[in-house]
Amino acid sequence: MNPNSNYLCIMGEIRNIVVLKNFWQLIGLLCLCAALTACAVPAAGAAELLQPTPTIDRLAAPPMPEHPTQADLGAHVYYQVCMACHGDRGQGLTDEWREIWEEDANCWQAECHGNDHPSWGFSFPPTCCTAIIGPISLPTFQNAQELFTYTITEMPWWNPGYLKTEEFWQVTAYLMRANHVLPEGVVLDENNAFVYNLHPVDPHPEDNRAQILLVTGLLAAIAGLVFFQSHFSNGSSSQK
């Protein structure tokens, strides 16, 4: 056997090993990048979770700044008049929220708000009360004006129109702000309320180009690996 062919064969094997080793390193590196990217967000969340959670008094009045905005004043109206039924976070009269009232947690008992309630009481539907803060809340209202009109004519449930008109504007501003659809500095009134949409179309849909690039890169790397592996294994066997 030609000693040169032995030499070529050994060199071929070494090259295969080096190329393959580099490839595995590359794949390893890409996987590491993918894993780090995937972990970055949950890790940040986990770090937040590790912070001790301060005990929050859910029945405490909202803080009142020195120069309150319309929405700050609305937070107080909400706290005093709406919160009992619609929840401290606007989540609605959920089981979890009703537990706050301990022995009165079953609102539909006669002594409370059942059909045969005492004269000083009132009843409300067993489905009461819907969430009014949150991403899927208030689906039937287009804008602040519609929300205001409903609220002033229908709420509070036990005595619609019980508040002053300006207080209804305040609580509308609070609900708009809590739903992240009230631009800073805006004071709502009958001249501008129809402009502020409750469900604006997101002008910046979630940018997922980075993930698409990552997945494409990984697929390309795997395809490259398969190609090189088959190419070099053929090459090395033909050299023997």
Ligand code: HEC
């Ligand atoms: C006694 C309980 C009660 C109180 C207090 C109350 N509501 Fe309601 N609210 C209801 C009920 C009942 C409905 C009808 C829909 C339902 O069953 O949840 C309703 C519906 C609403 C809706 C319409 C939700 C939708 O998506 O259709 C809004 C907005 C609203 N309330 C705002 C307020 C505001 C603002 C206040 C305070 C000024 C308030 N409510 C006080 C019981 C209450």
